[in-house]
Amino acid sequence: MKAKRFVMWVAVLSFLAMSSLALADDKGHGGMSGMKMEGDSGMKMEGHEGMSAKSGGHDMMRMGDKVFSGKIGPWKGTARIVDMKAHMEASGMKAMGAMPNSHHIAFMLTNAKSKAHVTEGKGTVTVTGPDKKETKADFMVMQGHFGADVDLPAPGKYTFKAQIESGGQKGSATFTYRLK
Template identity: 35%
Template sequence: MKAITVIAAAVLFGLSLPLSAAAMSHEKGELEHGQGHEKMEHQGHGAMEHGGMMMEGDMVMLGESTENGIKAMAHLKDVKAAMSKMGMTETHHFMVMFMDTATGKPVESGMAAIKIKGPDGMKSEPIKLMGMEGHFGADVTLAAPGRYEFEIGTKLADGKKRNFQFEYSGN
């Protein structure tokens, strides 16, 4: 009986490894981006300017916006290939980092949500952005080619409400 229990446990453990690896690789990409992000220079390193947006590999910097003492820096990461392998329809990971302009320190607590206006002019319901190792983020679907507008509403640790706007044109 013990042998069957040990074999069953080994089989279950073996089956869980591919799922764990997939989840960790997606999370690892987010962690690598989040760590030290506030010091990240968006020049050199193969980055190129594209219509006012900075592109670096599969990462697009949407820009910076400052509102009432908080600077927001937004990025999009193309995750379509990885997500489709897992049977998911999301195409991008939207991430935004907030920084206190007075102290230069990241703001990592509070709430943030995003509304996305697509090329068809339709605006999404708010999508909650989760706190993730130095940034807030969510996986989103930007399937149609064209211009997208992102409206981020926040209520960060200081309790003040702020709104930030960014845009992206995708193929």
């Protein structure tokens, strides 16, 4: 069971990384020339055949609900919450198997002075649900954003406390999101 869960998350994270590659390619940054969306990530997907590397519909910072925009330590930040099941269905894909975490939080940081994207670092997000239970997840750097998968199991108000460290600097932000 743990192996299936691990393989499923590797597939989801691979999918998210590929979406960011498509964004880089679309913006003329060259992306990763020669990178093709081929191969088997270990998770069966239906309706995935027609997706191209240039499909702009998988850009993490355009998906989901914008839940934060402002200062996080020395950086300017934007955070979005993505309902993974809804996103996969809208993309024409169907995941085979249960997803233990229902949502993805994507944090895009830029240097306030140089406007350069922050692409290295580490961090955590603590989520407090409507039932007052806290869960903690580690951020991973994912092709242009800090991302973490979190479970928002029931409708209600969720509080997010994000802490990020990069280049010897630290920042934190607290914001809320109401799941309907």
